[in-house]
Amino acid sequence: MPPPEIAALLAAATRLETPCGDGAMVWHAFGEAALPPLVLLHGGFGSFLHWARAIPLLAPRFRVLAADLPGLGDSAEAAAPCTAESLAAIVADGITRLVGAAPFLLAGFSFGGLIGGHVAAALGPQVLGFVFFGAGGLGLPRGEHRPLLQWRALANRAEIEAVHAENLRRFMLHDPARVDEAAIWIQTENTSRARTRSRPIAMTDTLARQLPQIRAPMCGAWGDHDATAFPYLRQRRLLMRELGAAYAEIPDCGHWAPYEQPAAAVELIEAWSRR
Numbered sequence: 001m002p003p004p005e006i007a008a009l010l011a012a013a014t015r016l017e018t019p020c021g022d023g024a025m026v027w028h029a030f031g032e033a034a035l036p037p038l039v040l041l042h043g044g045f046g047s048f049l050h051w052a053r054a055i056p057l058l059a060p061r062f063r064v065l066a067a068d069l070p071g072l073g074d075s076a077e078a079a080a081p082c083t084a085e086s087l088a089a090i091v092a093d094g095i096t097r098l099v100g101a102a103p104f105l106l107a108g109f110s111f112g113g114l115i116g117g118h119v120a121a122a123l124g125p126q127v128l129g130f131v132f133f134g135a136g137g138l139g140l141p142r143g144e145h146r147p148l149l150q151w152r153a154l155a156n157r158a159e160i161e162a163v164h165a166e167n168l169r170r171f172m173l174h175d176p177a178r179v180d181e182a183a184i185w186i187q188t189e190n191t192s193r194a195r196t197r198s199r200p201i202a203m204t205d206t207l208a209r210q211l212p213q214i215r216a217p218m219c220g221a222w223g224d225h226d227a228t229a230f231p232y233l234r235q236r237r238l239l240m241r242e243l244g245a246a247y248a249e250i251p252d253c254g255h256w257a258p259y260e261q262p263a264a265a266v267e268l269i270e271a272w273s274r275r
Contacts, residue, residue: 002189003182009052016065018094023076025094026068031059036273037104038062039095041112041119043134043256044198047073049186050109053262058269062105065098067091069115071196082196084137084206088118095123106216107131107269109258110228111198113220114207121213129272131219133250133257133265134226139205140235145227146170151191164188174225174254183259211243217275218245221268223253223260 002010017024028048038058042050048066058064070078070090078086095104105128108116113132120130136142148171151163164187168179172187211218220240222229229236233249240247250257250264258265 003185006049006052006182006185009049009055012059013066016098018090018097020070020076020090020094021079025070025076025090026074027094027098028066028068030055030064030066031062033063035061035063037099037102038064038269038273039104039106039116039119040064040066041091041106041108041116042067042069042072043110043112044196044202045072045194046109046111046190047186047193049073049190050112050256051258052182052186054258054266054269057262057266061270062273065095065104067094067112069112069196072194073190074193077195084114084118084201084204087196088115088122091115092119092122095119101126103128105129105131105269105273107133108135109133110135110255111202114198114202117207117210117214120216120218121210124215127214127216129217129219129275130214131221131269131272133221134223134228134255135207135220136202136228137204137207138236138239139208140229140239141232142203143227143230143232157188161185161188164191168256171227172254172256173260174223174252175260178260183256186259208239211245217272218243219248219268219272220245221248221250221257221265223250223255223257225253226255226257228255 113135114137
């Protein structure tokens, strides 16, 4: 059973579906339908639950449309071959079906930031602002962290959760005290359902090639201890400057900024909604 805060979030969501491969891409809607739309895209091996701590802070101000990306969470797999372009086309089509021609704000975490860059470039002036947290696909040096532990050969739930807790400490969260029951449950559920392999795409420069095509105001944000970027944050700051985008560094934070520092992540998203 999910922890109480996750159970409450799941109960509050309205499930929406758009086409994806031979099935549906699943979206989770929160907030009043009349509020400005905000699209949230999650990270690799994840689901919309990567935004679990941020959604309750965002829903009073936005109509939140939190995706399960193709082949992740509850969504069907995309048709092969699976590329940033093919995934983004499915996402962009889903957004168009859900919001029509209405302008919307876009935020992506990690792999969701990479896919979001392609979406923002494709949908042009409809995107009011684009904020991405810990995104890969920039062709820059990646962070150095301890290797992740393997869990797929394990059968015992407690052993699997113990491995995920350690991997959260190694890769996702800076403060070990924040590796709590909800984070472990989310990580365990997300990875067990992941079929799309995002890492080969994230290791390319596909996002860097899209960013110059985006017309919306942009902000690239990283935790000051993001395992995917530290100690190479300066290179990311310089790239954002070259592109005319804002750069934000979130203090006391690892890779999973929307969970570890949700108030800071929400503050950045809300700031871009006022631009």
